[in-house]
Amino acid sequence: MLKINKNFLELEDSYLFSNIAQKVNKFKEDNPDKKVISLGIGDVVLPLSAPVIAGLESGVKDMASIETFKGYGPEQGYAFLREVLQDYYKEFSVDLDVNEIFVSDGAKSDLGNILDIFAQDNVVLIPDPVYPAYVDTNVMGGRKIIYMDSNIDNNFLALPDYNVKADLIYICSPNNPTGAVYNRDQLTKWVEYAKEMNAVILFDAAYESFIGNDEIPHSIYEIPGAKECAIEICSLSKTAGFTGLRCGYTIVPMDLRCEDVQLNKLWLRRQTTKFNGVPYVVQKAAAGVFTKEGRAKCKEVIDIYKNNANILGETLKELGITYIGGENSPYIWLKCPNNMSSWDFFDLLLEKANIVGTPGVGFGKNGEGYFRLSCFALKENVIEAAERLKKLKFN
């Protein structure tokens, strides 16, 4: 008799975004005249830039002609894209072999799939609050999870505790949901800890392109020794608006070994067996991101989102609401005023200002009393949201 993977029954139903949707839909039904502004979900709103579209179009053209048609490509991505990614990392003084770079269909897939290459009996260290997929993928795999507290005492930047023994460590910087960003010294502490524990860091760099400060590493490999203890998972979703186009990349260094086995070799075997690569047209679009014009255009878009974050941040300051993030990150993580709970503040914002955000408690227990605002919105809506916020009376 077939048996299911019983670990699935241990998953908590994820009601966060469906609860939000339900409340928002009810509010809209009850208030059809009100314009609701969403600063909730972390999805981009601005279209693909011209160099990315040009890449797509050239890919489509190739697929239409017998001379240039592309069938199966290399599972790990076309050389033309891996080579521009290799060049991109040189800007952070990180030298990569092209065979260390795997083109993916986005960070979410690889963050889940990478677990295939690790044993079930590893202990996993996950920050709280956190992107829920880190937790759920490990629950599915039946792994023991230890949470590390990110809270106001450590500026939502948990640091290693040598009393805690872990094998796999999740670090997301710039962080989702808090917008907190590790500096070089702090990441060095994590690399030292990982090496001491013979652990591997899964470094989620999906928001690296929001970093505007030279002191903040874009890549974990800017830290000496990281190639021996870290896998980096990145995405073009936020860098270039690829949430609907699906492309990212995962770095598994040749120097990363466990029990004398090269993890790069295991991941290559996993990908060649269970994945058939990213669509050629999407890889052409991704290459467009890294042209000179593409880089400039993508930066323009990121600057629009960062300016949104700045508008929201300044408004919160005026209101005396404390927050972190919004500087090297598209997310603002605010302390709910008057010690309100996350959901009470959600209701208040929706009802009084017709603004949708995300209750911090949805990301873990340390998120209670906090709230995430996303800057992925049109500027005019952010300005209007800011004006509405200013009219609210706190205290």
Add this chain to the structure above:
Amino acid sequence: MLKINKNFLELEDSYLFSNIAQKVNKFKEDNPDKKVISLGIGDVVLPLSAPVIAGLESGVKDMASIETFKGYGPEQGYAFLREVLQDYYKEFSVDLDVNEIFVSDGAKSDLGNILDIFAQDNVVLIPDPVYPAYVDTNVMGGRKIIYMDSNIDNNFLALPDYNVKADLIYICSPNNPTGAVYNRDQLTKWVEYAKEMNAVILFDAAYESFIGNDEIPHSIYEIPGAKECAIEICSLSKTAGFTGLRCGYTIVPMDLRCEDVQLNKLWLRRQTTKFNGVPYVVQKAAAGVFTKEGRAKCKEVIDIYKNNANILGETLKELGITYIGGENSPYIWLKCPNNMSSWDFFDLLLEKANIVGTPGVGFGKNGEGYFRLSCFALKENVIEAAERLKKLKFN
């Protein structure tokens, strides 16, 4: 200390296609004047048809404009595509709920990833010869594999043996590599067996569009009761030339339960946690496949490939070489003449006729002495290959 998934160390290195590539490259170096014709790899060679390109182009246009830009889509695929797939199944008299249909980035991914929802201690029944990924994904998962012999005695169509107890059953029809096709009665026997064993059939229908005979089911769900015991995994790779564009679909019926748990619910949870959907532009292209014009154009291309198979089949008959397949399938599975081994015949074909095929033994022990020819080639090359074959002397 981090531990790797040791099951990966049990994987046999897959040398088949790299060995072929090495031999072919050496031959080309030694014989730069010879034109080598490839009938080896199962990859399409004809470009995407106009309605598919039109779908892609309209998707690209949408992504370029703020009004029509698409960010994150539903993980299980856009309704517009799931609805046309629902209609497509009606042609086989199969009624599906749209929520039973999951758009995928190809059969290979889902054939591997579906195993996430099943326990490790299931017994897996796999035909030999076989598409190697069925085996490798289960070795990675640490599952016990029992092989069922497909050989000349059963026309390479293994039927259930009730002495063998299995929980997961792989069936690929039309078959890769043999081109053999199960008829309705034979599939009914498998459904009966699966129900008796409380097992689940993973039905790989990637080649269904090559079926040109009304007696042959396109979908396992044409068999009564299959919705209670089968998952169907399909692809547009061969149907519409999507090997480089990456789109398929997986059907998990609502009636399919194990231990009182709906497998549909588990798969939805798996996909929403570890997958972010297929690119919008690719889904638009896929919808183009199912327009009236798209269906006609894709059939034209399949007819070209099927005509290739016919040319090769007639040639083999002339030569007195026995074979199966090539009728409702893009593959011809021939018995190597003079009791040659698969690799001896490979060498002979390469050296004497400058034709590349695939040694049957690469697909399992029952493939020894057999050889696969793929009809995914340009017609003029197939005609030339046929002429070269005719000049070879066997016996």
